Amino acid sequence: MPDPETPIVTQAMRVRAAAGRIAYKPADVSPARRVQRRYAARLWSVRHARFLERLYGRFADLFLMLHPLWNALGYRRVEAPVKFVERRVKGLMFDCRMCGQCVLSSTGMSCPMNCPKQLRNGPCGGVRANGNCEVEPDMPCVWVKAWEGSRLMRGGDAILDVQKPVDQSLRETSAWLRVTATAAADRAAAAKAKDAAP
Numbered sequence: 001m002p003d004p005e006t007p008i009v010t011q012a013m014r015v016r017a018a019a020g021r022i023a024y025k026p027a028d029v030s031p032a033r034r035v036q037r038r039y040a041a042r043l044w045s046v047r048h049a050r051f052l053e054r055l056y057g058r059f060a061d062l063f064l065m066l067h068p069l070w071n072a073l074g075y076r077r078v079e080a081p082v083k084f085v086e087r088r089v090k091g092l093m094f095d096c097r098m099c100g101q102c103v104l105s106s107t108g109m110s111c112p113m114n115c116p117k118q119l120r121n122g123p124c125g126g127v128r129a130n131g132n133c134e135v136e137p138d139m140p141c142v143w144v145k146a147w148e149g150s151r152l153m154r155g156g157d158a159i160l161d162v163q164k165p166v167d168q169s170l171r172e173t174s175a176w177l178r179v180t181a182t183a184a185a186d187r188a189a190a191a192k193a194k195d196a197a198p
């Protein structure tokens, strides 16, 4: 039983206290990095959710149009270069974490994987009065932003759809290629059903 008089020292408090006197200074500790970036690009994307929704729609159509090319080259072979571009573009614009099952079109262009709790269906109960995250006090809650972004989008009500839990086995895979291949398969199945209809 802990002594109620003894102050509780957490692991995080120990690490913080030691930070000034030890030689190892991690280059990529998230709080400092995040303060530096100030989430500018991510917030820009939310503010321009309508424009990005349109752009994404065109881009998805183009990718689907190129399905025969992806097929000819082999989805496996194009995966690495597509992933390279996807990671950089979406990383820059949305702080994408490459979960492989993108839901940006349902979340006002605010990536839910940036939520420290990785909630995919709305905020927790800890959103601060200023709309920031309870875990990362300097960060706007991704779900508050998601709601704002969704109100700008034509298909913004998709935010009300219940998202499935994240499938961790899809991490580090290309959502662009998955969406394209799925749309191509659906299109082929629809065409087949139409042909088979009396």
Ligand code: SF4
Pocket (backbone or CB within 6 Å): 090, 094, 095, 096, 097, 098, 099, 100, 101, 102, 103, 104, 111, 112, 113, 175
């Ligand atoms: S939902 Fe997944 S794929 Fe989409 S931006 Fe976020 S981490 Fe990237």
